Amino acid sequence: MPGADAVSVGLAVEEWQAVRLSLEVASRSVLVSLLPAIAIAWVLARRRFPGRMLLDALVHLPLVVPPVVVGWALLMLFGVQGPIGAPLHAWFGVRLVFTTEGAALATAVMSFPLIVRAVRLGIEHVDPGLEAAARTLGAGPIDRFLTVTLPLMSPGILAGAVTAFAAGLGEFGAVITFASNIPGETQTLPLAIYSATQTPGGEAMAARLALISFVLAMAGLLLAEVIARRMHLLLGRGA
Amino acid sequence: MPEVALRHRFGREGFRLDCAFGAPAVGVTTLFGPSGCGKSTVLSGIAGLLRPQEGRVVLDGAVLLDTASGICVAAERRRCGMVFQDARLFPHLSVAGNLRYGLRRAPRDAAGPGFDEVVALLGIGYLLERRPAGLSGGERQRVALGRALLSRPRILLMDEPLAALDAARRAEVLPFLARLCDAARLPILYVTHALDEVDALADHLVLMDHGRVVAEGPVEALAARSDLALLSGRRDAGVLLPCTVRAAEPGALARLAFAGGELRTTLHPGPPGTRLRVRLRARDVAVAVEEPRGISTSNILAATVAEIRAAGEPSEVFVHLAVGPSLLLARITRDSAERLALRPGLPVWALVKAVTFDHRVARTAAG
Incomplete structure (x- = not known):
């Protein structure tokens, strides 16, 4: 993918860097949030407990709070002086602020509600009657989650992952607040576009990068659609 | 000999189930009664999908439920093969995958007919590679029967397995069901509100109404009693x-x-x-x-x-x-x-x- 193609599209090194970084940050954010998102979606869809509404609201918070506020909150929590950031730094030497990992974390938090929503929809499509049937056939709780629930909710998981990935490519406010705008470290596509528009004579670069984000987003959505159809066929529901 | 006693009340003023009956160790016991009389709830209670407030279920010498002494075996360890009205085949598995699902999880020492034997008995050999979505209602129900039987159960519980099928499909599945009932050396509890299924399959009959057992006994003996309104009130009494x-x-x-x-x-x-x-x-x-x-x-x-x-x-x-x-x-x-x-x-x-x-x-x- 890199190298020759990038040159033919006419990308400068730092532009290519922004594209690569965006892809990296978006994938890492999905990897980080997928398992907790599946767990929380399952709890929200299948369990009734006090505080469920509160958990539901908390998960959805990043959708409604300004991204800058999310970034600021992460800064407070994960900053080198923060209640989570300080021990991380002291014990493991891990610093999240102003790093690629930090950008991925900010992106993960922002796209978390998108994954949870999609996965939850996927779970709600799974007929509990099938799980009951698996029980009568001798499958214990973990066994039937892995062999019945998980495969049947996989279209939801996939849809969530792809949507979160596509949205993660474009995360701006939380990333710039928490991880700053460092070329090669945290300057993802939208941040690079923003910088280009702030630079005299950067219009052409901004346009090229904008076109790339558009193409990436479209490719992501089309891919999601194709995979969803395949999965539905595989699960015998028809497309 | 299976022994069932269940008491359950849904909500404060809701439906009350209070029934007890026995069933022969081999052969078909039909739970017969109008819709909503609690027949299916009885099966859920035996299978462990519903935990009754009070009850005792003994199968094959094993106590599966005894609320008096705090015993309640989890559904997945009760070994009650269940056939549901809506088949409930796993859509992501092939027919063969569905059939083997229970077989793989059955205890090694559990006896029962083998895979090929069950496939032949139900005439589903030509379906093995297919997905459930491509099957007719009758084929689905035959696969569901095979899947339950292959899980090497202590008992087969059938919850109106023919009720969702049209007349032609019922006629297609009924002979297979009868063959299975003859071949499975197991107690079978069969829930229905169709009298022709009772005639075709039942050895023993448990009449239920409003959550209670009205009468039980050999099916010929009950059919001859004109005092049981559930039976004698019908045109085909x-x-x-x-x-x-x-x-x-x-x-x-x-x-x-x-x-x-x-x-x-x-x-x-x-x-x-x-x-x-x-x-x-x-x-x-x-x-x-x-x-x-x-x-x-x-x-x-x-x-x-x-x-x-x-x-x-x-x-x-x-x-x-x-x-x-x-x-x-x-x-x-x-x-x-x-x-x-x-x-x-x-x-x-x-x-x-x-x-x-x-x-x-x-x-x-x-x-």
Whole structure:
């Protein structure tokens, strides 16, 4: 993918860097949030407990709070002086602020509600009657989650992952607040576009990068659609 | 011998289930009753999908539930093979994958028919590679039967397995179901509200209404009781006679022997020696006090009036007729009974037309 193609599209090194970084940050954010998102979606869809509404609201918070506020909150929590950031730094030497990992974390938090929503929809499509049937056939709780629930909710998981990935490519406010705008470290596509528009004579670069984000987003959505159809066929529901 | 006692109340003023019954260790016990009488809830309680407030379930010597001593075995360890009305095949697995799902999880030492045997029994060999979405309703239900049987269960629980199928599909699945009931050396609990399924499959009958057991016993004995409104109130009320085909020549009426006599019928159930059960509807049996002559009716049986009981309709009565050791029911008007001065002990003639046996029986009566 890199190298020759990038040159033919006419990308400068730092532009290519922004594209690569965006892809990296978006994938890492999905990897980080997928398992907790599946767990929380399952709890929200299948369990009734006090505080469920509160958990539901908390998960959805990043959708409604300004991204800058999310970034600021992460800064407070994960900053080198923060209640989570300080021990991380002291014990493991891990610093999240102003790093690629930090950008991925900010992106993960922002796209978390998108994954949870999609996965939850996927779970709600799974007929509990099938799980009951698996029980009568001798499958214990973990066994039937892995062999019945998980495969049947996989279209939801996939849809969530792809949507979160596509949205993660474009995360701006939380990333710039928490991880700053460092070329090669945290300057993802939208941040690079923003910088280009702030630079005299950067219009052409901004346009090229904008076109790339558009193409990436479209490719992501089309891919999601194709995979969803395949999965539905595989699960015998028809497309 | 399975032993079931369950008590459960849904909500404060909701439906109350309070029932107890036994079932033979081998053979089909049918839970029969109107919709909403709690039949399916009983199966859920046995399978462990519902935890009743009070109850005791013993299968094959194993206590699966005993609320008095705090025992409640998890559903996945009860080994109750369940067949649901809606089949519930796993859509992401092939037919073979569905069939093997329970087999893989069965205890190693559990005995039961093998994969190939069950596939042959249910005639589903041509479906093995297919996905459930591509199957007809009847095929799905056959696969579901196989999947439950292959899980090597202690008991088979069938929750109206034919109720979601149209008449043609029911006719397709019923013979397979009957074969399975004969081949599985297991207790089978079969929930239904269709009397023809009772006739075709049941050895033992548990009548349920409003969450309670109204009566239980061998199916022929219960069918002959005119005091059970659930059965006698139906248009097709009547006795079930175990018969053996004595002669069946093409073009002639078949002759069926039963204890105490012989019936001629237009049915062709099979070669001589075939055993079957015939439903003789009470409204198809007429009574005469003198031997009729010059009459088209093929079956004229010497009988004795055993009992006369009120029917649901005030203008009608059930006449219990003893023909040898067998019992027939005739549903006639109260007016006729008085005109003929019918009374217990009176010798009479029971008239049954040869064309009235419309209840064929798929399963050779057990035993």
